Amino acid sequence: MCRQFAEVTELIDRLRQEMRPGERPPPPFVDADPENLTMNRLQELRAHLRHLQSEKDNRIKKMAELTSSLHASSSVLGMDPQEITTSLQEAGAGAGDISDGAIARLESEAERLREAKRGRMQRLQDLVVAMLELWSLMDTPPEEQSRFQGVACNVAASEDEITEPGALSATAIGEVEAEVARLEGLKGRRMKDLLARKRGELREI
Structure with missing residues (x-):
């Protein structure tokens, strides 16, 4: 029975160290009171081992879910998921690490990327609304609108519905910003032309 106790306690200690490496280990098995080496005690330790394994x-x-979320968000943002994974590993969250610290770092990074995604999504939606209004105002032909149709479809999308790689990248947002700026410039020139014509008409009266 001593051997069974030793095997179970060794597995318990190993799991504890995997999940909570900074936690002070319990007294070594060799210091255990021989009177405690009963079948009931062995069953208690086995139950605890099953709990730790669960x-x-x-x-x-959880680590797999967080990693999946991180990769999905980074892809939508136009980032390289591997670079983010590497930076996390350099920060101490190595592959296979399931400690409290590793989970906390991954949770923090996943939330940071979700926040970035929400921020860019709001920025893009504001730009798309402005772009659609300017297209309508300027009677922009469909062929000029066509390259932005994919982006325009995201104007009413929820956070979870935007999954296309690069959909919220800095490049994608920059292209819409440039289109809005172009339309604003065109609008300004047309307003000046209209004002000049009105002034000319008034002088002729």
Whole structure:
């Protein structure tokens, strides 16, 4: 039975260190009171081991979900997911790390990217609304609008619906900004031309 106790406690210690590496380990097995080496105690330790194994499985699942979210957000933002993963590993969140610290770092980075996604989405939607209004005002022909149709479709999309790689990249937003600036410039020139014509008509009266 001593061997069974040793095997179970070794597995428990190993799992504890995987999940909470900074936690002070319990007293070594060799210091255990022989009177405690009963079948009931062994069953208690095995139950605790199963609990830790279940917790480990949940942590692995959570890390996979966070990594998937991080990769999805970075792709939409036009970033390289591998670069972000590498930076996290350099910060201490290595591959296979399921410690509290690794999960916290991944949660923080995933939330940072979600915030960036929401911010860019709002910026893009504001630009698209302005662009659509200017297209209508300036009677912009369909052929000039066509290259922005994909972007325009995102004006009413929710955060989860925008999944296309690069849809919220700095380049994509910059292109819409440039189009809005072009239309604003065209609008300004037309207003000047209209004002000049009106003044000319008034002088002829």
